[in-house]
Amino acid sequence: MLAAAASTFSRMVAQGILEREDAVNTLMEAAIMDGYRQRRMDLSIRLHNLISQEVLWWEMRRNQAPWKIRKAIQPSIQAWCEAQTILSEASDVNDQMGQPLLWHELRSLVAEELTWALKRQRRTARRRV
Amino acid sequence: MSDAFALFDSARQRTMGLHVIQSSDKPLNIRPASLRDPRSIPPRRWLYGTVVVRGYVTVVVAPGGVGKTSWSMAVAASVAQGKGIIGDHVHTQANVLVCNLEDPEDEFDRRLAACMIHHNLDNEDIGGRLFVLNGRERRLVMASLDIDGMTIVYPDKDAMMAKIRAENIGLVVVDPFVNSHELEENSNPHINAAARTWAEIADATGCGIILVHHTRKNATAGDIDSARGASALIGASRVALTITAMAPEEAAEFGIPEKDRRLHIRVDDGKANLSPPADKARWMRLVSINLGNGTPEYPKGDNVQAIEQWEPPSVWKSLSNEDCNAALDAIQDGPTPGSKYTSSRAGRGAQTRWAGRVLMNMFDLNDAQATKVIATWLRTGLIEEVDYFDQDQRKDRKGLAVNNAKRPSV
Numbered sequence: 001m002l003a004a005a006a007s008t009f010s011r012m013v014a015q016g017i018l019e020r021e022d023a024v025n026t027l028m029e030a031a032i033m034d035g036y037r038q039r040r041m042d043l044s045i046r047l048h049n050l051i052s053q054e055v056l057w058w059e060m061r062r063n064q065a066p067w068k069i070r071k072a073i074q075p076s077i078q079a080w081c082e083a084q085t086i087l088s089e090a091s092d093v094n095d096q097m098g099q100p101l102l103w104h105e106l107r108s109l110v111a112e113e114l115t116w117a118l119k120r121q122r123r124t125a126r127r128r129v
Numbered sequence: 130m131s132d133a134f135a136l137f138d139s140a141r142q143r144t145m146g147l148h149v150i151q152s153s154d155k156p157l158n159i160r161p162a163s164l165r166d167p168r169s170i171p172p173r174r175w176l177y178g179t180v181v182v183r184g185y186v187t188v189v190v191a192p193g194g195v196g197k198t199s200w201s202m203a204v205a206a207s208v209a210q211g212k213g214i215i216g217d218h219v220h221t222q223a224n225v226l227v228c229n230l231e232d233p234e235d236e237f238d239r240r241l242a243a244c245m246i247h248h249n250l251d252n253e254d255i256g257g258r259l260f261v262l263n264g265r266e267r268r269l270v271m272a273s274l275d276i277d278g279m280t281i282v283y284p285d286k287d288a289m290m291a292k293i294r295a296e297n298i299g300l301v302v303v304d305p306f307v308n309s310h311e312l313e314e315n316s317n318p319h320i321n322a323a324a325r326t327w328a329e330i331a332d333a334t335g336c337g338i339i340l341v342h343h344t345r346k347n348a349t350a351g352d353i354d355s356a357r358g359a360s361a362l363i364g365a366s367r368v369a370l371t372i373t374a375m376a377p378e379e380a381a382e383f384g385i386p387e388k389d390r391r392l393h394i395r396v397d398d399g400k401a402n403l404s405p406p407a408d409k410a411r412w413m414r415l416v417s418i419n420l421g422n423g424t425p426e427y428p429k430g431d432n433v434q435a436i437e438q439w440e441p442p443s444v445w446k447s448l449s450n451e452d453c454n455a456a457l458d459a460i461q462d463g464p465t466p467g468s469k470y471t472s473s474r475a476g477r478g479a480q481t482r483w484a485g486r487v488l489m490n491m492f493d494l495n496d497a498q499a500t501k502v503i504a505t506w507l508r509t510g511l512i513e514e515v516d517y518f519d520q521d522q523r524k525d526r527k528g529l530a531v532n533n534a535k536r537p538s539v
Contacts, residue, residue, distance in 0.1 A: 118133075
């Protein structure tokens with residue numbers, strides 16, 4: 001129970017929703033109330049480490065997500081799937097990675113890929129002006 | 130961002146052959162033709178001669194440097210003034226917008242000034258009624274391709290309609306049409322889209338529109354198929370005119386020296402199947418007007434082209450009935466007693482026996498004019514070819530005899 005709360009709080013810190021100090025303080029109080037017997041300093045260090053670890057993982061996933069998603073939807077774009085299908089496919093990949101990208105970030109990423117695909121396709125000759 | 134999704138889907142549908150055209154909200158109706166009384170049908174709202182009609186597009190096709198711009202300038206000035214200056218009737222006075230998409234503003238002003246000087250127009254005649262849109266200041270893009278390279282969009286259509294309504298414009302001159310869009314000129318669907326944009330503007334605002342267009346190389350008078358690029362433009366227009374310089378044969382017929390030939394231009398209806406013969410075509414002449422704008426550096430100032438109506442010299446005007454009868458008498462008598470004139474200029478001795486010589490000697494006509502007169506008389510049966518026995522040559526020959534029953538009355 002406490003581990004799940006710690007993970008959630010760490011995620012919130014990584015996302016910038018919660019201040020690190022607030023998260024540590026809340027978790028420490030919860031641990032003590034839960035009957036956790038350890039020196040406050042040790043507990044604090046362990047929680048800080050936990051949060052740092054989670055932030056690191058989070059940042060890594062955020063870095064990896066865009067190119068993984070781009071790579072995942074490329075076959076669908078080339079097969080001219082519907083735009084909504086491509087978007088839901090991208091969303092699935094994002095979910096599997098623990099939703100590192102926000103919804104609007106995901107949408108703009110897919111839109112960028114679709115625009116590129118439209119621009120890159122062979123077109124009829126245009127009048128030079 | 131959602132635009133990217135929509136664009137992708139429409140491109141996808143086109144690529145997969147699933148092009149879906151949004152149908153209109155209005156239901157598709159058919160109804161019996163009204164068969165109303167012809168007198169109750171409103172007449173066509175002609176604006177300028179039988180050239181411009183309100184609510185429709187007129188296309189003028191001409192090669193470069195022939196006088197398209199001068200002609201359209203004269204039409205614009207005529208309509209703005211409410212009085213024709215090059216021979217055509219202006220049915221109603223209207224405000225005019227000239228979309229000058231080729232020349233710089235100064236050049237347009239020079240052209241207009243030359244037109245006004247030559248036709249004695251002043252500011253009161255057309256001031257405040259002639260508007261100009263300069264393509265050099267800002268491009269006019271009535272139709273172009275969207276970023277996807279396939280969809281056609283109409284960026285300036287609504288703005289143009291708003292301006293036409295705001296200034297109560299009755300005639301829009303687009304010079305040249307090719308600069309008013311950014312589509313592929315050889316593609317019928319593309320040109321159709323651009324031309325239909327103008328047609329829809331004409332229809333919605335009730336103004337007449339003249340689209341000035343270039344010809345391809347080697348254009349012929351009255352042949353509208355000599356317009357450059359896709360033919361959908363001609364299909365979308367109500368009236369199509371061609372402007373061509375005088376041909377060498379026509380110059381010979383009218384006795385125009387070669388150096389002046391290109392100053393004479395003819396305006397033909399391109400949608401009629403055949404162009405009329407040269408003496409029945411509408412002729413214009415380009416004249417050079419000095420603007421009197423000399424400066425110390427350029428003391429002579431500018432000579433700028435203007436256009437005026439021109440009446441070709443007619444052979445028939447210079448020949449009275451008495452003249453014709455005298456010539457017919459001479460033809461009847463023959464070159465020598467016992468021989469007759471011939472209609473043909475070919476063969477040995479035909480130079481002296483050709484009937485056209487009579488006309489050339491008597492009335493100082495040139496070759497082409499004399500040929501034309503003889504050909505006309507033969508066609509109408511006034512003179513006819515007969516077989517006779519030539520006393521000089523002592524053999525059967527063909528010669529011309531005059532049908533006295535058809536002689537012009539004196």
